[in-house]
Amino acid sequence: MxxxxxxxxxxxxxxxxxxxxxxxxxxxxxxxxxxxxxxxxxxxxxxxxxxxxxxxxxxxxxxxxxxxxxxxxxxxxxxxxxxxxxxxxxxxxxxxxxxxxxxxxxxxxxxxxxxxxxxxxxLPLWGKDHKEVALEVGRVGFEAYVIVVKDGSVPQDFLGRRYDEGLVAELLALGIDPCGEGGEFHTLVVSGPPYRHRLPYTFGNPQFDGKCHYLEVW
The missing domain is CATH 3.40.50.620 (HUPs)
Structure with a gap:
């Protein structure tokens, strides 16, 4: 056994x-x-x-x-x-x-x-290099999109963009933590290794709650 x-x-x-x-x-x-x-x-x-x-x-x-x-x-x-x-x-x-x-x-x-x-x-990510963690998201096959950006921390036009190697490079160039560990931005994952099928979703118009810009998702 x-x-x-x-x-x-x-x-x-x-x-x-x-x-x-x-x-x-x-x-x-x-x-x-x-x-x-x-x-x-x-x-x-x-x-x-x-x-x-x-x-x-x-x-x-x-x-x-x-x-x-x-x-x-x-x-x-x-x-x-x-x-x-x-x-x-x-x-x-x-x-x-x-x-x-x-x-x-x-x-x-x-x-x-x-x-x-x-x-x-x-805590499997603890102590890891932020750039390496950010790049690993895509390398292992996760498809993620930026759905929240903190006002004044990340440009609003990042909303809806795929979180990939190119976006990580842009974040680094702007001096923004590519993992958003300080709450600078948040993502939504729609597919990846554990998924049996890709998540159906639709993004709506950007909203603002006084602190963050975010996308409606349904």
Missing amino acids: GILAPRAFVSFSGGKDSHLSLWKAKQAGLDVVMLLSMLREDGERSASHRIPAAILRRQSEAMGIPILLRPTSWAAYEENFLACLFALKERGITFGVFGDIDVMEHREWVERVCQKAGVIPF
């Missing part, structure tokens, strides 16, 4: 880093059995990427991995995230996969909440 792979969830944004981390977790031998996405309080969009819940469900279905969606306010974010971790641990999920690269405050938070829930954090 073979040894069962450890069961894991992925802290899932719908963007490039969570997808690359998912792929690396599978390569490392983890059995990714759940995606976890935190939504805004109204339950309509993801907390940071502004991706509609319906699109996150569509990504989940395209990969054949169930998703747990949890609405929350920012004030209650940790409380709600922890509640999800405890629920996942009860299902036999012992690892959590996170896409952080080098923001120590984020890592410390991840380690703290995982310790409380008895879950082992796995």
Whole structure:
């Protein structure tokens, strides 16, 4: 009888880093059995990427991995995230996969909440060179598009552009972190190694929420 792979969830944004981390977790031998996405309080969009819940469900279905969606306010974010971790641990999920690269405050938070829930954090991108991480997204076969840009940080005309080697070069030339680790921009992945079929999607007109320009997606 073979040894069962450890069961894991992925802290899932719908963007490039969570997808690359998912792929690396599978390569490392983890059995990714759940995606976890935190939504805004109204339950309509993801907390940071502004991706509609319906699109996150569509990504989940395209990969054949169930998703747990949890609405929350920012004030209650940790409380709600922890509640999800405890629920996942009860299902036999012992690892959590996170896409952080080098923001120590984020890592410390991840380690703290995982310790409380008895879950082992796995951060496969941690400490990697940002340019290499950015280029690896395309090299392994992920198709991603820029859907959010922070006002004053990234030109608005980057919205809707494919996140590829050419775009990475432009970001570097402008002095912008090609991974957007500081929230400069966010992406939507529509296909890649875990996908059984390409995600159907449509981009709408750019919107502005006072902080970021973003594309409606449906």
